[in-house]
Amino acid sequence: MRLSRRGLILGGSAMLAGCASASARAPMTTAAVAPVAPPSVDLPTIQTADLPTPPPLDPRGHVRKELMERAMAALDVHHQRLPLRDRMYLVDFKKYSGEERLYEVDLIGGEVKVLRTCHGRGSDPSHTGYAQRFSNVRDSNMSSVGAYATAGANWGAQQGPNVLLDGLEYSNDKARERAIIVHGADYADPAFLAREGKLGRSYGCFSVAHTDLPGLRERMGEGRLLFAWA
Numbered sequence: 001m002r003l004s005r006r007g008l009i010l011g012g013s014a015m016l017a018g019c020a021s022a023s024a025r026a027p028m029t030t031a032a033v034a035p036v037a038p039p040s041v042d043l044p045t046i047q048t049a050d051l052p053t054p055p056p057l058d059p060r061g062h063v064r065k066e067l068m069e070r071a072m073a074a075l076d077v078h079h080q081r082l083p084l085r086d087r088m089y090l091v092d093f094k095k096y097s098g099e100e101r102l103y104e105v106d107l108i109g110g111e112v113k114v115l116r117t118c119h120g121r122g123s124d125p126s127h128t129g130y131a132q133r134f135s136n137v138r139d140s141n142m143s144s145v146g147a148y149a150t151a152g153a154n155w156g157a158q159q160g161p162n163v164l165l166d167g168l169e170y171s172n173d174k175a176r177e178r179a180i181i182v183h184g185a186d187y188a189d190p191a192f193l194a195r196e197g198k199l200g201r202s203y204g205c206f207s208v209a210h211t212d213l214p215g216l217r218e219r220m221g222e223g224r225l226l227f228a229w230a
Contacts, residue, residue: 055110062112063103067092071105071227074147078168081149084223089150091117091206093131093143093230097124098198102208104219115216117208118188119143121201129198131230136167136174141203144172144180145228152222159183159205161213163220172228182206182220184213 058068071090075082088105095101100114119131122141135142146169154164162183167175185207186192187200199207206226208216220226 054108057107057110058105058112059110060112062100062114063090063105064092064094067227067229068105070229071147071225074168074227075225078147078149078225081166081168082223082225084221086224087219088225088227089220091226091228093119093123093134093145093228096198097129097131097201098193102206104216115208115212116188116193116199117206118185118199118202120204122204124201127198127201134171134230136171136178138174138178143202143204143228144175144178145230146171148172148175148180148226148228150182150220150222150224150226153217153220154181156181156183159185161217163217165206165226178204180204180206182208182213182216182226184208184210186210 067090071088075085075088086106086108088107090103090105092101092103097119098116100116102115102117104113104115106112120141120143121127122135123131123133123143131143133142134145136144144167146167148165148167151164151166154162156162159181160183162181165175165180165182167173167180172180183205185200185202187202188207189209189211193199206228
């Protein structure tokens with residue numbers, strides 16, 4: 001049987017249309033995939049020891065609050081020159097010279113030891129017992145305020161055993177030039193205080209009692225803060 005060319009073309013078109021229709025009517029389906037659970041990992045248990053609470057600083061309240069705060073700030077500001085932070089030394093020039101106003105602060109244990117120290121005669125020309133003015137000028141005979149770094153034990157022909165100081169601020173950076181040191185002096189001894197009711201005056205140095213100097217000189221060492229303020 002012979003088929004016409006027109007019949008073949010029409011038949012082929014119908015088959016293609018049928019395939020397309022069947023394809024449109026039969027949507028594709030995908031198999032459901034079960035979720036995969038992540039592997040179980042046991043995290044290590046880290047135990048931390050309870051760190052002891054440091055003791056309070058100055059529990060007896062010897063040091064004036066402003067002085068303590070300024071000194072603690074100076075420790076951070078001048079940390080490169082003050083590598084030792086076990087102790088620091090504070091001087092409160094607001095207090096009367098007959099009072100204990102030199103403080104040795106234990107920064108680890110918190111306790112504070114109190115001592116006496118002089119101020120410069122130029123800071124108290126009428127010898128009232130109160131330091132009233134301060135200077136960093138040579139031959140002013142005045143005390144200077146600010147942060148110092150202890151620079152080690154020394155010995156001088158006039159003052160004998162002493163502790164050198166380096167001034168760290170514009171208000172006291174001439175300390176070496178002015179020979180501002182910590183040393184013992186008769187006018188800072190208990191006998192002078194008992195007789196006069198106040199200590200004598202220095203030339204700007206932090207003079208202490210002869211009995212206090214040996215231990216203080218050893219403990220101050222090098223690289224600790226001495227901070228004086230009024």
